[in-house]
Amino acid sequence: MLSDSLVVAKFGGTSVANSEALALSAAIIGADTRRRLVVVSAAGGVTNLLVELTSVISAELRYQLLKDIATIQYRMLDALGRPADVAAIIDGLLSRMAVLSERLAEDRSKALKDELLACGELCSSQLFAATLRQQGINAISFDVRTVMRTDSYFGRAEPQLEMIAHLAQLHLAPLLKDQVVVTQGFIGRDSEQMTTTLGRGGSDYSAALLAEALGAIAVEIWTDVAGIYSTDPRLAANAKPLAEISFNEAAEMATFGAKVLHPATILPAVRRGIEVFVGSSREPERGGTWIRNRINNPPLYRAIAVRRDQTLVTLHSLQMLHARGFLAETFATLARHKISVDLITTSEVNVALTLDKTGSDSSGEGLLSDQLLTELAEHCRVQVEQNLVLVAIIGNRIASTPGVCRQVFEVLEQVNVRMICQGASPHNLCVLVNEQEVASLVAALHGRLFEDLSA
CATH class of the missing domain: 3.40.1160.10 (Acetylglutamate kinase-like)
Structure with missing residues (x-):
């Protein structure tokens, strides 16, 4: 070595x-x-x-x-x-x-x-x-x-x-x-x-x-940016640069759309405890953000990430009702087509999945081929919605801190939310919304969670 x-x-x-x-x-x-x-x-x-x-x-x-x-x-x-x-x-x-x-x-x-x-x-x-x-x-x-x-x-x-x-x-x-x-x-x-x-x-x-x-x-x-910000400054004028964040926070941010990092970058760094620095080549004197294995006193809310070009696939089948194997068959089909599912929610007879274009290959080819849709349609009804946006609130202890949902839902009151995921990870709360609602939603969330001292 x-x-x-x-x-x-x-x-x-x-x-x-x-x-x-x-x-x-x-x-x-x-x-x-x-x-x-x-x-x-x-x-x-x-x-x-x-x-x-x-x-x-x-x-x-x-x-x-x-x-x-x-x-x-x-x-x-x-x-x-x-x-x-x-x-x-x-x-x-x-x-x-x-x-x-x-x-x-x-x-x-x-x-x-x-x-x-x-x-x-x-x-x-x-x-x-x-x-x-x-x-x-x-x-x-x-x-x-x-x-x-x-x-x-x-x-x-x-x-x-x-x-x-x-x-x-x-x-x-x-x-x-x-x-x-x-x-x-x-x-x-x-x-x-x-x-x-x-x-x-x-x-x-x-x-x-x-x-x-x-x-x-x-x-x-x-x-071309001086580190990682609490959100995209183009969406929230008061977005702040972050001096340091943890590997867990960075992995969540990268996964949910932070453009300064590729989602997989964190994996080798975590395996070996290698620190990662993000800074501006145009203005290196401004410093940047250090990503470390552990940091002291991580905050409840760290950042808001945005990932565009989301596809929501809803599968409906009465076979799900008190039955076994439906999800296994669905995921086996997706695996054969090299499809990675991001978020998932279920009800008695429906499964909603989000897919992301960054999961496609380097040529940018789409994820949902006609062959895949045909195979899924053999055992369920398939509905596809595209051009959605995932807004992810990144932080720590989100799943175990009382009041988080109240603060977020107050902002979401007038928003048409297509999907919500919370609880699987202590580091995020995600909502799927229409493209036209993203700018105002991110600005409002940032103001409520990062700028409002009474929050």
């Missing part, structure tokens, strides 16, 4: 979006010699362009998308003075994007999609390493696929933890002793040497997995 001084720094798309952002991010690495492993996302906007490219048939539109991607990469390359070695690699990756996109017009293979999507991170790592070298920092780019071994579920691959730990010690750890290594988030490789992706937002997860494998002391998530 490495010494206990390694910090893994992950930079999101906005932190590597252009030459100015790259320079600011490189300065953060130069400010602390413990930051020896850097994990980068694709430059801001590139992944969206690549996702669009995976479904394009028109040669004209394909050419325009490739041109837009090339423009983003070449602007950063030009700012570096077009070093010949880096330029050759970027040119090769752009050519590879063109070939893959043309093949995808004929073959809708998910394996081809993953290989195309991976090109964004591969470009970013080259440009970031070159920026570090220009700032006098000894840095190299490393292909994370050498160590990030996954299964073959393209679009949302599952990491193989033992293999990653072994390969990281074998191939990556020796490189970190006297230089900075820049590698890619989001991507991996299966046992057949095919490129895979971990799903949208998987760069955070990649950073935490590598930190776990290498025995790092911290993971730093550098983004």
